[in-house]
Amino acid sequence: MFKNKKGSQKIDSLIGHGSVLSGDMKFAGGLRVDGSVIGNVTSADEKNGTLVVSEKARIEGRVKASHLILNGEIVGPLEVTQYVELQPRARVVGDLTYKVLEMHPGAVIEGRLLPLAGARVVTPEDKPADAKDK
DSSP states (O other), rough: EEETTTTTOOOOOOOTTTEEESSEEEOOOOEEEEEESSSSEEEEESSSSSEEOOTTOOEOOOOEEEEEEEESSSEEEEEEEEEEEOOOEEEEESOOEEEEEETTOEEESSSSSEEEEEEEOOOGGGGOOOHHHH
């Protein structure tokens, strides 16, 4: 089990840098991708599936998860049922369906943004006062 810097995201599985996985996969809990996946990546649990795609990682295929933190590249349609964070080096080539979206400057989307019912975009004003000061 791995944890992110904040300690809040539990990562159960890792596809390491330099690794290439060909084929569709389902993951449970949290999955961090530092390598490449050629195929569809789907969370086994529609409500609790966190996918973290690091800066040098790439996924070619359909992605479905409840939470996504992206700083690498995904080529294919994405469906994120809860929260997606597109970090500065994120690149999406395909349509992104989301509920809550946070997009950092530098992130690129080549496709459509399709909000789910009740969707919203996180703005700096939505963050707590102490987070703005950091």
